[in-house]
Amino acid sequence: MSDTVESVIVAIDGPSGTGKSSTSKAVASALGLSYLDTGAQYRAITWWMISNGIDVSDAAAVAAVAGKPVIESGTDPAAPAITVDGLDASGPIRTQEVTSKVSAVSAVPEVRTVITDLQRSIASAAGKGIVVEGRDIGTTVLPDADLKIFLTASPEARAARRSGEIKGSDVAATREALIRRDTADSSRKTSPLAKADDAVEVDTTELTLQQVIECVVTLVEERRSAPKQVAR
Numbered sequence: 001m002s003d004t005v006e007s008v009i010v011a012i013d014g015p016s017g018t019g020k021s022s023t024s025k026a027v028a029s030a031l032g033l034s035y036l037d038t039g040a041q042y043r044a045i046t047w048w049m050i051s052n053g054i055d056v057s058d059a060a061a062v063a064a065v066a067g068k069p070v071i072e073s074g075t076d077p078a079a080p081a082i083t084v085d086g087l088d089a090s091g092p093i094r095t096q097e098v099t100s101k102v103s104a105v106s107a108v109p110e111v112r113t114v115i116t117d118l119q120r121s122i123a124s125a126a127g128k129g130i131v132v133e134g135r136d137i138g139t140t141v142l143p144d145a146d147l148k149i150f151l152t153a154s155p156e157a158r159a160a161r162r163s164g165e166i167k168g169s170d171v172a173a174t175r176e177a178l179i180r181r182d183t184a185d186s187s188r189k190t191s192p193l194a195k196a197d198d199a200v201e202v203d204t205t206e207l208t209l210q211q212v213i214e215c216v217v218t219l220v221e222e223r224r225s226a227p228k229q230v231a232r
């Protein structure tokens with residue numbers, strides 16, 4: 001028997017505020033894996049479009065420049081980093097303006113092609129394995145992932161979690177904004193937010209973050225110890 005642990009690829013998808021980032025970072029840290037936040041990449045390209053005066057409601061204009069920004073993602077779960085054309089984008093990509101425009105930019109097929117290629121190259125370079133979180137990782141980006149998880153939670157729970165991050169925020173308005181973004185992300189033609197047929201669905205509504213992390217770590221360990229399926 002070999003002492004070396006085989007590389008593992010974990011895809012974690014789900015709607016906004018279900019706990020994908022928090023869970024993915026903690027699972028990657030616990031298991032010594034790399035981590036990739038694909039939402040941050042779509043936010044980064046959106047920030048670049050805004051900064052360069054591109055009208056994000058004009059899909060043809062967005063498509064024409066989709067290949068221009070150079071986006072680089074760090075994969076350390078303890079210090080996730082993202083740069084655009086060499087500039088630190090970790091702060092600017094979290095603004096309300098980027099959040100309100102990211103669904104329009106990420107619906108453009110040319111944008112998805114560029115970002116999907118980038119995600120696949122990062123995943124294939126991760127020696128020990130990687131946890132990749134987003135909306136279409138299990139269905140499109142990494143359909144052969146060793147484990148696929150689809151996180152869900154009620155809109156009320158998700159809005160309460162998000163509102164808890166910002167003092168004095170309006171839970172009802174947060175809930176509406178989350179639902180609006182999920183509807184846009186689920187209804188776009190190219191690679192919509194969706195659960196892969198072979199994903200394990202975990203409803204986190206009544207679970208603490210720690211319980212979700214433990215659940216996913218257990219699923220990864222079970223998958224690692226299960227005999228590999230050999231394609232015939």
Ligand SMILES: Nc1ncnc2c1ncn2[C@@H]1O[C@H](COP(=O)(O)OP(=O)(O)OP(=O)(O)O)[C@@H](O)[C@H]1O
Nearest residue numbers: 015016017018019020021022023161204207208209
């Ligand atoms: N099970 C949970 N119970 C309570 N709070 C949670 C739970 N999971 C995550 N949270 C909190 O909810 C908030 C949103 O979590 P997180 O950013 O991980 O979600 P997300 O799915 O990555 O969201 P988005 O897709 O919008 O980036 C964070 O403040 C996080 O600490």
Ligand SMILES: Nc1ccn([C@H]2C[C@H](O)[C@@H](COP(=O)(O)O)O2)c(=O)n1
Nearest residue numbers: 038039040042102106134135136185
């Ligand atoms: N694989 C992905 C990841 C993200 N997006 C888009 C849709 C989201 O609304 C947006 C921001 O993601 P978040 O930072 O909230 O996780 O990015 C996508 O289309 N595909």
